[in-house]
Amino acid sequence: MMIQPLQVTAVEPLTSRITRFRFEHPDGDTLPLFSGGAHIVVELPDGDTLRRNAYSLISDPMDGSGYEIAVQREESGRGGSRFLHSSVKAGDTLNVGVPLNLMALNLRAKKHLLIAGGIGITPFLAQVKQLALLGLSYELHYAAPSREDAAGLALLPDDPNVHVYFSADGNRMDVPSILEQQPLGTHVYTCGPERLIAAVKDGATTLGWPASTIHSEAFTAPPPGQSFQVTLAKSGKTLVVGPHQSLLEALEAAEVDIAWSCRGGACGQCETAISSCQGKLEHNDHWLSEDERAANSKIMPCVSRFVGQDLTLDL
Amino acid sequence: MTIRFNDETFRDDYTHFNSPEAIQRFPFPFDRDDYMYSVNIESHTSGPKGTPFDVAFDVDEHYVSEMRDLAITLEQDPKRCQSLPHMELAGWDLLELIMTSKVADYPDLFELHRDGNAWRWVNKPLGIDDSFTFLDASTLPYGPMEYITRQAQGDFAVLDQRDGSLWMDAGMVTCQADWSLDFNIGMNFTEWHAPVPKAHEMRIFERALKFLMNVQQGAPSRRLNWTMTVNPRLDTSPENYHLWGPEKRTVTPENVGQKQYLRVELQTFWRLPRSNALAFPIRCYLANLQDLSSVPKWGRRLHRVIRDLPDELADYKGFTLNRPMIVEYLSQFDDGAETSLGIYPAEDQS
Secondary structure, three states: OOEEEEEEEEEEEOOOOEEEEEEEOOOOOOOOOOOOOEEEEEEEEEOOEEEEEEEEOOOOOOOOOOEEEEEEOOOOOOOHHHHHHHHOOOOOEEEEEOOEEOOOOOOOOOEEEEEEEHHHHHHHHHHHHHHHHHOOOEEEEEEEOOHHHOOOHHHOOOOOOEEEEEHHHOOOOOHHHHHHOOOOOEEEEEEOOHHHHHHHHHHHHHOOOOHHHEEEOOOOOOOOOOOEEEEEOOOOOEEEEOOOOOHHHHHHHOOOOOOOOOOOOOOOOOOEEEEEEEEEEEOOOOOOOHHHHHOOOEEOOOOOEEEEEEEEEOO | OOOOOOOOOOOOOOOOOOOHHHHHOOOOOOOOOOOOOOOOOEEOOOOOOOOOOOOOOOOOOOHHHHHHHHHHHHHHOHHHEEEOHHHHHHHHHHHHHHHHHHHHHOOOOEEEEEEOOEEEEEEOOOOEEEEEEOOOHHHOOOOHHHHHHOOOOOEEEEEEEEOOEEEEEEEEOOOOEOOOHHHHOOOEHHHHOOOOOOOOOOOHHHHHHHHHHOOOOOOOEEEEEEEEEEOOOOOEOOOOHHHHHHHHHHOOOOOHHHHEEEEEEEEEEEEOOOOOOEEEEEEEEEEEHHHHHOOHHHHHHHHHHHHHOOHHHHHHOOOOOOHHHHHHHHHOOOOOOOOOOOOOOOOOOO
């Protein structure tokens, strides 16, 4: 992963919990352009802890003058969003990776249906700009608890294809009815809470949509959990993964060389072979197949955890 | 200009030739005395100065003549260049990548002047000076991919990334080792690799696909592939097999050194920014056995590799017929001395 230091040039609250951060090249150079749905990994040096979190880009994919992300403060998360909200100010420099897209638009679609719940609006903010530029047919449906919580509202185009729903106003998104009205050849993309993703998938499947037309934002933040111990077969090292640390972060802290890119269980780069396992693996990734999970032979250290007596990795 | 361009042909009278400098910088593909498939992928645009490895898109003495040969092939068979409708954005990405790379690597040969989307492109070796509007295909004589790949040596496959695979949805393919864009268009990675022997059981493609789908912007990769071709012919396509297939039977013990060519593909992999597509240029280099053997290390090594290659690989690469003659010819350059590591022509220890 190529990482470069970028300057934070704007920090702007969008709602009480969501803040927009803008990054620019310190010398004003143009940054690599990207495709709608791409994310960047931002390094967050919080005291002794170095976290690398992935955030969807919300700025215009065709605008290389800066990258923008919108981050929701998660009180029960591992601490990355709290650090960004409380410690990062305009003028700071943070290391940022190149854009990587694990939820690209399928440009063969006859129409693009984007369904967002809450902070899940972020990848779609860039995608609607790309769709508008390409002149492609789309609809965006965006549900948030209230107008005050809808960070994406001010960043969306004033466009009849954009539909918003605020549950505080008693206005709920009717997923089955939205799906029913779509023409043949539509692709649907969902980003938001698991139950929204499941509802869209179930609804589209019931209507007979091919699985290849149903997409969702697959990568997730590493969940916190119980502390656990890991043994490395090749180097003989033993290390402890803290409750708010991912296994990947623990490996990096122990200076184990391991490839990664999305850090969210979707890209497959950090796949690691297990030498022995006595206990229960908590597979939180979207990469391994059911068979691979059942075999206890591989783990994705970026998001997955372990509870039990012995976990030895082939590292 | 720093490069002297050959006036040569790649068909009919085959006047193609390699200068002594071209032989020294030839991308010899064998880093050891035997060969088996591997995911031999490494980072691109780092390599010894003057080799094809330290530039993004190599321009060499064959450039002008190769572009002329491409135009003939395309004139005879327009299906060598295809781009499915959703790939136009990727075509613009590729155009930008090739233009900016050529300007950076060869500032004396190419110029690009940009003012927003108003672009002017100057290609001195081909005598081109065009102004156009970026992202507006109506301002170019061809689609963006065709326009730029008519000015770039080698083949180009442009792969769409979706549904957990890569899809061959666009390309310019005129100097291929016996595969067809018209046949492969729209296929995914697994489908178009189905005919390759042995590699599937080695899980080569599973690992290669995982790697390729993670290629990131600004971090291109490369690998070398190879086969054998009789005569310096760029267009060894299945469509024209009737033209080049019979030429395999013209090789004799007397002419094998001149007529039998090692055909090397420098394959590179590039993530494209706006489209998230993967550009897969396949650059073809040709050198005959006689020229290659002028480098003592390569003469020794090539003899050992071809002699010991598993039969099914020789068969797949299409030179089973002439293999005994090739091995016999090369044996004169193999004194049994140890060869040094790596692909470069450094002297072997004796």
